[in-house]
Amino acid sequence: MSKSGRLFEIIQILRAADRPMTAQAIADALEVAKRTVYRDIAALQAMRVPIEGEAGIGYIMRPGYDLPPLMFDAEEIEAIVVGLAMLGRTRDSGLLNAADRAGRKIASAVPGHAGPLADRTLYASSWNTIPESETDTRFFREALRDEDRLRIDYKDAEGKASQRTILPLGMIYYIDAVVLAAWCELRADFRHFRIDRIAGADRLDTPFHDRAAALRRQWRETANLP
Known part of the structure; x- marks a missing residue:
């Protein structure tokens, strides 16, 4: 998570808390080190965000602090809510956590009259889930962002095993599977x-930044993607 994202999350955590929050509790919620929370709290206080407290005791947010509203119209909010809800079927814990954070940001920042739209947008909880992977999908998303080569152990539809070195280019979420294009x-x-069908995967720490843009463009043309 970026620093700006952490700062926003700390504000949200403290606004929602009904008692002082320790740095350790905030660090656990954000999955970061306690020292990082101390630095972020100090940065927020320097920006005049009304956070009170100190290390070892806990932090509170003085009431009355509001974030500027997000200017989404009704259909835009409905689209976001449905999209976030559909992530539940991916079994990607990283995306689910991110969706929860995004939902809380929207709920806290949308204009008051628009908030109830989320409560009126319903979805079925019995969607067919995507088959579970041996490797956390976050691993592949991080390799995509870093443009790093992977070595994978793969089994095709007939169960034939092979080992491949691949340059990951994109992640495609189909109805019945998540596919890594490479x-x-x-x-x-x-x-x-x-x-x-990927039984194991390792990052090789050999980035392909010099080829990534051209390969991704060629792949999208080959696959007739926009």
Whole structure:
């Protein structure tokens, strides 16, 4: 999570708390070190955010502090709410946590008259879930962001195993599977790998920044993507 994201989350946590929050409790909620929370609290206080307290005792937010509203119209809010809800079927814990944070940001920042729209947007909880992967999907998303090569152990639909070195280019969320699009060095071509068929994966720490943009553009053209 970026520093700006952490600062926003700390504000949200303190606004929602009914008692002082310790730095450790905030750190656990954000999955960061306690020292990071101390630095972020100090940064917020320097920006005149009304946070009171100190290390070892806990922090509170003085009442009356509001964030500027997000100017979404009714349909935009409904689209966001439905999209966040549909992430539940991906089984991607990183995305689910991010969706929860995004939902709280929207709930706290939308104009008052728009908030109830989220309560009126319903969805079925019995969607068919995507098959679970041996590797946390966050691992692949991080490799995508860092443009880093991966070595994967893969089994195709017939159960035939192979080891591949790939350059990850994109993640595609289908109704019944999550697919990693990549340049496969073994086949010297673009390939699509179902995440639930990847038995193991390692980052090689050999980024391909110099090729990433061209490969991604070529892949999108080949796959007829916009």
